[in-house]
Amino acid sequence: xxxxxxxxxxxxxxxxxxxxxxxxxGYVRNNSIQSAEGNNVSTNLTTEADSDNSLMSxxxxxxxxxxxxxxxxxxxxxxxxxxxxxxxxxxxxxxxxDPYSVYYTKDEFAALxxxxxxxxxxxxxxxxxxxKTGVITIVKPFEGGPAYxxxxxxxxxxxxxxxxxxxxKDLSEIVSxxxxxxxxxxxxxxxxxxESEPIKLTIERRTVEVPTISYEMLDNKVGYIQxxxxxxxTGPQFRSAITDLDNQGMKGLVIxxxxxxxxxxxxxxxxxxxxxxxxxxxxxxxxxxxxxEEVKSTAEESFDKPLVVMINGNSAxxxxxxxxxxxxxxxxxxxxxxxxxxxIVQSVIPLSDGSGVKVTVSKYYTPKGRNIHEIGIxxxxxxxxxxxxxxxxxxxxxxxNQLQEAIKIINEKSSK
Numbered sequence: 001x002x003x004x005x006x007x008x009x010x011x012x013x014x015x016x017x018x019x020x021x022x023x024x025x026g027y028v029r030n031n032s033i034q035s036a037e038g039n040n041v042s043t044n045l046t047t048e049a050d051s052d053n054s055l056m057s058x059x060x061x062x063x064x065x066x067x068x069x070x071x072x073x074x075x076x077x078x079x080x081x082x083x084x085x086x087x088x089x090x091x092x093x094x095x096x097x098d099p100y101s102v103y104y105t106k107d108e109f110a111a112l113x114x115x116x117x118x119x120x121x122x123x124x125x126x127x128x129x130x131x132k133t134g135v136i137t138i139v140k141p142f143e144g145g146p147a148y149x150x151x152x153x154x155x156x157x158x159x160x161x162x163x164x165x166x167x168x169k170d171l172s173e174i175v176s177x178x179x180x181x182x183x184x185x186x187x188x189x190x191x192x193x194x195e196s197e198p199i200k201l202t203i204e205r206r207t208v209e210v211p212t213i214s215y216e217m218l219d220n221k222v223g224y225i226q227x228x229x230x231x232x233x234t235g236p237q238f239r240s241a242i243t244d245l246d247n248q249g250m251k252g253l254v255i256x257x258x259x260x261x262x263x264x265x266x267x268x269x270x271x272x273x274x275x276x277x278x279x280x281x282x283x284x285x286x287x288x289x290x291x292x293e294e295v296k297s298t299a300e301e302s303f304d305k306p307l308v309v310m311i312n313g314n315s316a317x318x319x320x321x322x323x324x325x326x327x328x329x330x331x332x333x334x335x336x337x338x339x340x341x342x343x344i345v346q347s348v349i350p351l352s353d354g355s356g357v358k359v360t361v362s363k364y365y366t367p368k369g370r371n372i373h374e375i376g377i378x379x380x381x382x383x384x385x386x387x388x389x390x391x392x393x394x395x396x397x398x399x400x401n402q403l404q405e406a407i408k409i410i411n412e413k414s415s416k
Contacts, residue, residue, distance in 0.1 A: 125138050146204055155391050162186060213234060234263070252414045268321045305414070307332030328367040338379065
């Protein structure tokens with residue numbers, strides 16, 4: 001019975017593999033889950049697969065069945081066929097050798113959707129992954145959150161989660177392991193500069209409200225907005241912050257995108273719509289050269305005060321869309337260090353069983369036609385953060401040399 005189930009699954013997987021890109025293109029074009037999952041589409045594609053790829057289809061099915069037979073006959077331990085199937089799906093997507101294209105199990109997909117909504121239950125920290133080495137690093141724990149309370153610091157490397165090594169694993173998989181029901185715990189081992197052995201920590205998971213926006217009025221009526229991520233809640237929060245600062249008599253604005261890993265393209269476009277004059281915000285091009293533009297159609301709402309946007313090597317994706325557009329229009333000064341360099345766009349596609357796939361679908365370009373993938377945004381004014389501040393969770397604004405330079409620029413421009 002299990003073998004018949006597995007063989008049927010293999011046939012379905014093969015058809016999905018052969019025509020995944022076609023199904024996905026239909027989804028992107030129509031922006032509809034039904035376009036990827038509908039019966040009419042899949043039936044037509046399956047018929048075409050049998051006629052055009054019959055030799056490859058038979059060869060692949062034969063080899064997969066042979067491998068399964070070997071496992072059934074010789075493998076020593078118990079076989080979890082559900083995990084085996086999920087592993088095949090993950091292997092199919094990982095074969096693209098694109099660190100941003102990922103297959104998500106049902107639980108992982110739910111966690112992904114939760115993380116972009118503005119709250120989740122976990123340890124409370126921003127993390128990033130080096131796409132070349134696979135090393136996962138703490139960017140910053142949330143002040144007052146569980147990770148902060150046990151002493152995790154920026155720059156700490158996540159070595160193990162629940163006893164399993166994290167390096168080289170998909171970032172979303174590791175993040176999902178750190179999330180869980182409120183009150184439960186997760187064991188972490190971290191590697192910290194200056195420590196000879198990994199540090200073992202047990203952290204209690206709690207509900208965490210993601211602090212995507214924080215703002216205040218600094219001395220001399222300089223507004224300051226820190227954007228931690230571009231989530232669903234960030235756009236309205238950003239607009240509200242600017243309105244409040246304007247009502248307080250703001251003379252200039254510093255927007256802090258340091259350590260911001262990115263987020264939703266729709267959100268950053270909405271925020272740029274508030275800042276830019278009329279014109280192109282960003283455009284994307286897919287594998288067929290199809291160009292899709294995000295354009296601001298009216299000049300009724302724009303920002304006309306002195307502006308500085310701060311970035312660093314952890315400012316990625318949507319952060320670079322934001323900084324690149326501000327730079328191209330010349331309405332603000334970009335200050336800090338070169339950004340991460342992620343100039344590609346992914347689409348997230350839910351599947352009918354609750355799982356999902358994230359796939360790189362296009363490159364994005366700044367209004368002047370720059371694609372900054374693996375290059376980054378070069379700041380107009382280069383200022384390195386002092387070394388002694390790089391591992392601090394909370395940096396006092398008076399000692400933040402990058403922020404102080406940004407404030408100086410705002411004061412000079414507002415006095416003219």
